[in-house]
Amino acid sequence: MKKNRDAIVAYRLRELRKQKEIDDGRPWTADQVGKAIGIGQSTYSNYENEIRKPSLDRIEELAAFYKVTPSYLAAFTDHKGSTGGDALHVTPMMTESAKEMCINPSGDYSISIELLEMHGLRKENILVDAIQDNAMAPHLIKGDVVIVKREPNLSIETLPLGIYCIKEQNGRTWMRWVKREINGTVKVYPENSTHYDSITLSEEDFKQFTILGTIFRVIRKPKFDDI
Missing domain, CATH: 1.10.260.40 (lambda repressor-like DNA-binding domains)
Known part of the structure; x- marks a missing residue:
């Protein structure tokens, strides 16, 4: 079969x-x-x-x-x-960074209910974010749209190494590697370390950020010249 x-x-x-x-x-x-x-x-x-x-x-x-x-x-x-129907697709909420870049999730960035159900997710579990820089290149490049899987139960004390969507107090979001060191500090660093800096923060200082979640999907729109 x-x-x-x-x-x-x-x-x-x-x-x-x-x-x-x-x-x-x-x-x-x-x-x-x-x-x-x-x-x-x-x-x-x-x-x-x-x-x-x-x-x-x-x-x-x-x-x-x-x-x-x-x-x-x-x-x-x-x-x-x-x-094309609303019954088959949902429109996720956008982060402030996505709004600033004028990303419109109602068309190309809507996501099917079927796909969410396959992964045990609902509309409330995802966000649309837009990549602001090339710090995570080649995995993520400026202009990419990322569907973020919300992770509300993540704790910095038990945070595994990974790429996370981090929100600043002003609402801007960034994708970065986040690693909790043995000494209790938190390292936030890019993939492209040649052109972008890493920062190391105490757990207290890291509380100025909110970890929204992890990457669910990356949408990289092709240039019309390539089609």
Whole structure:
């Protein structure tokens, strides 16, 4: 059954790409589709040819691109549905940084209810943030949109090493590595240490920040010249 489902996923990807060419009145090659969702041509071609299976997150991205439900693309249902309806997608709250960068989550940055349910999440568990600098490059670059999974129960005393969305008292947010040292201090540092500084704070000083959560998804919009 699983093998049959994988074959259906590959078939539906091929057919959806052909249909998109008809609907848009322009060619959509595997390379162009790959660039539109941020993957290589060979990776996308492998999906269509049943050589490689797309992940759940990739299924959601492809479903949004082709305007069908993730369940249809994953071969769990024969009902295509539509990704345009409010019943299928939710609009997360935006951080102040996202608002400053004029990010509009109601279109490209809305997220499907199905994907949230797959991860045991609801609308209240996520935020939309916008990357303000290149401190976390190449993982995150300025202009990227990040869906943040809220982590309200995180405690600095037991905080594991990771990349976190940190909010300052003025409302601005940043993505940085955060590490609690053995001596009790907290190190906040970038991936790109050549151009950005690290800071080490006492636990008391670190309380000026609020840890909003961890990265759930990164949305990197392609340039129109690449499509």
